Amino acid sequence: MARKMVDCRDMPSEMGCTLTIAGEEDEVVRAAVMHAVDVHGHSDTPEFRDQIRGSLKEEEGSERQGRGARQEEGTARQ
Numbered sequence: 504m505a506r507k508m509v510d511c512r513d514m515p516s517e518m519g520c521t522l523t524i525a526g527e528e529d530e531v532v533r534a535a536v537m538h539a540v541d542v543h544g545h546s547d548t549p550e551f552r553d554q555i556r557g558s559l560k561e562e563e564g565s566e567r568q569g570r571g572a573r574q575e576e577g578t579a580r581q
């Protein structure tokens with residue numbers, strides 16, 4: 504399953520938070536809501552959860568980089 508990520512740097516924030524949360528969609532939404540309530544003073548509402556869900560991005564790079572690294576290892580052994 505494709506992992507999703509939310510990057511606090513994409514959110515308008517006065518505190519310059521640089522947190523990135525990545526994982527499966529439900530995990531990211533839950534963690535991001537907790538973080539936003541705890542650190543950014545948001546309220547945990549269904550509307551806010553929808554807003555976070557809408558701002559999720561596909562996690563970039565990690566899967567492809569992982570495969571590439573394994574391929575290189577295999578090539579080196581041959």
Ligand SMILES: [Zn+2]
Nearest residue numbers: 511520522542
């Ligand atoms: Zn934050």
